[in-house]
Structures are given as C-alpha cells and as structure tokens.
Amino acid sequence: MTNFKFSQRSESSLVGVNPALVKVVRRALELSTVDFSVIEGKRTVERQKQLVAAGASKTMDSRHLTGHAVDLFPVGGDWNNYKCWLPVLDAMHQAGKELGVPLRFGVTWTDSPHDKPARFLDAPHVEIPV
Numbered sequence: 001m002t003n004f005k006f007s008q009r010s011e012s013s014l015v016g017v018n019p020a021l022v023k024v025v026r027r028a029l030e031l032s033t034v035d036f037s038v039i040e041g042k043r044t045v046e047r048q049k050q051l052v053a054a055g056a057s058k059t060m061d062s063r064h065l066t067g068h069a070v071d072l073f074p075v076g077g078d079w080n081n082y083k084c085w086l087p088v089l090d091a092m093h094q095a096g097k098e099l100g101v102p103l104r105f106g107v108t109w110t111d112s113p114h115d116k117p118a119r120f121l122d123a124p125h126v127e128i129p130v
C-alpha cells in the first residue's frame with residue numbers, strides 16, 4: 001500500500017465521472033506502485049468536437065461524454081512508451097476486479113491491459129464499457 005494522493009487537478013478531473021469509476025480510480029491509487037494523475041474525465045460535447053477536429057479522438061461516441069472514462073498519466077511517464085502506463089493499468093485492473101466494475105483499457109481495447117497492444121492504442125484511457 002502506498003501513500004499517493006491526488007493533486008487538485010486530478011480531483012477536478014474526477015468531477016462528473018461515474019461514481020463507480022471514481023471508486024476504482026481511488027482504489028487504484030492505493031494499489032499502484034507508481035504515482036499517477038487523472039488528466040481528463042468527463043468531457044463536454046464542445047471539447048469532444050475540438051478533439052475529433054484535431055485528430056486526437058476518433059469518435060463523437062466517446063465514453064468521456066457520459067463520464068464513463070478517465071485518462072490517466074503516470075508521474076514521469078513517457079508519451080512515446082506505453083509500457084510506462086502498465087503499472088497504473090495493472091492497479092486499475094486489480095481495483096476493477098476487487099470492486100466488481102468492468103473496465104476496458106485503451107491500450108488494448110479489451111478488458112485486460114496485457115492483451116496484444118492495439119494498433120491505435122490510447123494508453124491513458126480506461127472506461128466502463130457500454
């Protein structure tokens with residue numbers, strides 16, 4: 001058990017996120033061997049439109065719009081190496097199992113961060129699937 005604590009920015013990013021997912025994120029911070037931030041949670045339609053226009057997102061059906069997705073960033077993480085996310089995703093995976101909350105990971109787009117990495121992987125992204 002570690003003693004990481006979310007910054008104010010992470011707490012702000014959790015506002016409006018599905019309560020079950022917030023519980024998983026908080027439990028994951030207790031379990032994780034690596035400190036991490038919540039960089040994004042619930043998104044407005046306007047923000048999603050901007051991201052799609054910029055090519056940063058492919059869909060207007062994002063789970064962020066309903067607060068069922070979060071984007072996480074490991075402290076000291078390297079955007080060019082998805083493996084930096086694995087300790088954080090492992091903690092999320094374990095927390096989801098403990099709390100009985102189904103998750104889908106943007107690194108694989110499956111329910112496990114250890115399946116084959118997706119061609120269009122989105123390492124920070126974890127969602128409760130539809």
Ligand SMILES: [Zn+2]
Pocket residue numbers: 064069070071122124125126
């Ligand atoms: Zn995301």
